[in-house]
Amino acid sequence: MISATRLTVRHRRTTAVDSLDLDLGNGVHALLGPNGAGKSSLLRVLATAAPAVEGELRLLGRDPRRPAERLEIRRRLGYLPQTFGMFRGFTVRECVSYAAWLKDMPNRGAVHAVERAVDRVGLTSRTDAKYRTLSGGMRRRVGIAQALVNDPRLLLLDEPTTGLDPAERDRLHALLRQLGATTTVVLATHLMEDVHACCDSAIILCASRKVFLGSPQALREAGGYAGIVEGDAQAGNPSR
Ligand SMILES: Nc1ncnc2c1ncn2[C@@H]1O[C@H](COP(=O)(O)OP(=O)(O)OP(=O)(O)O)[C@@H](O)[C@H]1O
CATH class of the missing domain: 3.40.50.300 (P-loop containing nucleotide triphosphate hydrolases)
Structure with missing residues (x-):
């Protein structure tokens, strides 16, 4: 690979x-x-x-x-860089949806994929929280969800x-x-x-x-x- x-x-x-x-x-x-x-x-x-x-x-x-x-x-591909920026006013869902859009994922499949990625990093209860309100570790988990959203190979x-x-x-x-x-x-x-x-x-x-x-x-x-x-x-x- x-x-x-x-x-x-x-x-x-x-x-x-x-x-x-x-x-x-x-x-x-x-x-x-x-x-x-x-x-x-x-x-x-x-x-x-x-x-x-x-x-x-x-x-x-x-x-x-x-x-x-x-x-x-x-x-x-899924990539979590060492440092990454995010729109601070986005919710967790919007951050991960944005990554799905960048990866050219079809809209219909993306909704479920975003939920699954957020769940995989344990952030389901914070789906609607703004990125700026998250702790450092939670922000990193948003980055991991962005990397995972397209089920990368x-x-x-x-x-x-x-x-x-x-x-x-x-x-x-x-x-x-x-x-x-x-x-x-x-x-x-x-x-x-x-x-x-x-x-x-x-x-x-x-x-x-x-x-x-x-x-x-x-x-x-x-x-x-x-x-x-x-x-x-x-x-x-x-x-x-
Ligand atoms: N944008 C850059 N411009 C110039 N030199 C760079 C740049 N990025 C990295 N380097 C240099 O390239 C080398 C490798 O850096 P790199 O960041 O890939 O190492 P690393 O193993 O990831 O380090 P760390 O464990 O500190 O994250 C280092 O000498 C670093 O100073």
């Missing part, structure tokens, strides 16, 4: 993702790495929100450089559990485990709790390069996250 070959992402002179090879199918895949390692930059490219400067990328079997195929990818979540209370984190983990059966989910996170609760595999980026890809168990056996990141720094690749 994601196939990248020598994918390179740059911001002016900074290389954020360096010659990445990646093949991911259905399942929940954690994207880990120190601050500045390139996680958000990679997710933006996978979300077709920014182009790669080099390399090949196929998303859901399609080439995001071709406008018609990019449109098809976007219809099947490719779901990209940038630190979705930040600010969620423990019960909501558990609820999201359960939802992601369920979605992973039919969806390719990439979850950028700093929390090993997320990895152990719902992920089938973990990818570690350090200083823009992939330094590990394997199951949570393989990660433990390889010395754990800290061991791998410290080992990479000692090998002369200090993270920015």
Whole structure:
């Protein structure tokens, strides 16, 4: 569902993702790495929100450089960016309906899909509340509902559990485990709790390069996250 070959992402002179090879199918895949390692930059490219400067990328079997195929990818894509803005006077329902409209969903199906997405993030009792009256964690859950509303085949979540209370984190983990059966989910996170609760595999980026890809168990056996990141720094690749 994601196939990248020598994918390179740059911001002016900074290389954020360096010659990445990646093949991911259905399942929940954690994207880990120190601050500045390139996680958000990679997710933006996978979300077709920014182009790669080099390399090949196929998303859901399609080439995001071709406008018609990019449109098809976007219809099947859910993306929660690390920070996102929303019209503060919109209700929860309006925020999620707006996302459905942006994703070109037919009006009739969208009404039910919006209710379902709001329910999946536990905000049904706040459907008519204005976005500006919500807590930080609830706002993040609105963002997750926006990402889910079109039942995406490719779901990209940038630190979705930040600010969620423990019960909501558990609820999201359960939802992601369920979605992973039919969806390719990439979850950028700093929390090993997320990895152990719902992920089938973990990818570690350090200083823009992939330094590990394997199951949570393989990660433990390889010395754990800290061991791998410290080992990479000692090998002369200090993270920015
Ligand atoms: N818009 C930008 N312009 C210039 N440089 C950028 C931009 N966005 C990111 N960078 C740089 O690209 C590199 C990767 O940043 P990125 O935000 O992708 O890392 P990250 O792994 O998501 O970090 P964090 O864990 O802090 O969210 C960093 O060196 C960062 O300073």
